[in-house]
Amino acid sequence: MAYEAPLEKYPVKIREVILGGGEKARKIGGENALPLHFFEGSLPNPPGLALEVLDTRPENWAPWILEPFEDVASDPMSWAKKCVEEFGAEILCLRLLSTDPAGKDASPGEAAKTVEQVVKAVDVPLVVLGTGDEEKDSQVLIEVARVCSGKNFLLGPVLKGNYQEIAQAALEHGHCIVAQASMDANLTKELNIALCKFFPPERIVVDPTSSALGYGMEYTFSIIESIKLFGLADRDNMMQMPVFADVGIECWRTKEAKESRDQGVLWEATTGITFLLAGANLLVLRHPEALRLIKKITTP
């Protein structure tokens, strides 16, 4: 008798989320199998790889992470263009660092204006992130949602303390959201349940929060893995959202990345690849070389 490999088939799938619009719109998620288990089901969309753009000139970046952007670092529009045209980014992540209340504390209006200009400069899908300050992010992201109505951004992070306001604005103005709950699948589920009372689940991406190689990467791996298992194997429909990982910011904080260029690039690429193996659907990367390496590995 011929050998038949035992296969795990799941009758459910991770929701497919559409980012952006027009020809450059990208889909993420949609798989009914665990990462790389092509023999068990279909993984229709390759992982989304976003390059990060800051809305203000970065401070204290190591020379080799600043170097690719040196000529555009003070101008988010040119930075965004360079990421798309020169580095081949298919998704951008605009981090509104200027709005940090502990830093420049730029107003929601100023931030939204920058976003508006970046949108005009590029046509790829946009992730727009605040700084994680619940109160300020709520003001900023609501303004961004309004000013860029209908652009189908991925807005985040949406937290337990501000999900109602931000998700309401995203709903009204046609955007997706990143629901963030730190390192706890139970809390991820709880936030999703709360959101889905008024927000469409197919517009939610979850962020269990990331950590870099050597700084707790295993925890992130386990939690991404368990989210996918709860969603597919346990068929928990509140756990079937694509997973987001903010990789670059964590990696370029590390001592090792700051020590040398090659080490930094590999640190970021290794961390990113590891999260893809766990099941992440969308990575935010910082160094174009890390993007190139991951793309090379993930492109058939």
Add this chain to the structure above:
Amino acid sequence: MILIGEDLNVMSKVISRAIKERNPEPIRECVEGQAKNGMDYLDLNVGPVKKEPAETMEWLVKTVQDYTDLPLCLDTTNPVAMESGLRICKKKALVNSASGTTESRETMMPLPRKYSAGLVLSVINDAGLPSDADERAASIMESLEFANELGIPNEDIWIDPVLMPIAVDQRQVLSYMEFIQMIPDLAPGAKSVCGLSNLSYSAPKELRGLLNRTFMVMIARYGQDAAIVSGFDEELIRLNRGEMPEIVELIHKAMDEEEVDISSLSPKERDYVKTTQVLMGRTLYSHSWLEV
């Protein structure tokens, strides 16, 4: 199930102050309330009692015994407090608790025999809390052997498998249920006991009772002998007395994955079914488990 009322507890501000001020009135109220509700034992949780351990426990035991004849379960990690309480207990008391740690073996485990008391023996050992049912079994076997050698028979031992909060680790709840079914084989004659309220630690306050009650019915079915519970949860007490057989039957059905027509149920019945599902580990726990 044997119910041990947990409400005399220093974690309660009222009780804590009453003990500190040696004011018997709040103690009386708490004792009589629990006794009236049908508790079989009263737990006296005084914590580690850093100050005046002997005097504090003595006062509390005396005061409690002024208002009730119920047997007591002395709950402290301080062996001095434990011993001074045991010395004056009128009924056969329980030592709550000892464990397999070196310190506990030396200080707590010798006390029950000396004062003809029962012993609550937890599965914790020097390595901490065992992570699954098999490790719990291995740990308790060693501690049991040690206790037996000290002259404490299995009949005087109440095994505490240590119930962890579902919000911390749902899998621990499953291994708890697996383990209690092993106890009759591991330790014939011994009883099982747990701190039931710990299950719902950090869950929304208004939903804690529902988790506790549902789980009580579930573990009773698996042979749990006793639990330390809120002496003021009237529904729990009625469930335990067999006064709500339709809820018990529903929980059993949900445990067995029998078809239950959710739409035909009352909201309360539906909540019990959903809670059973979560406690059986069939769906991932979240604080809003009733809302899905």
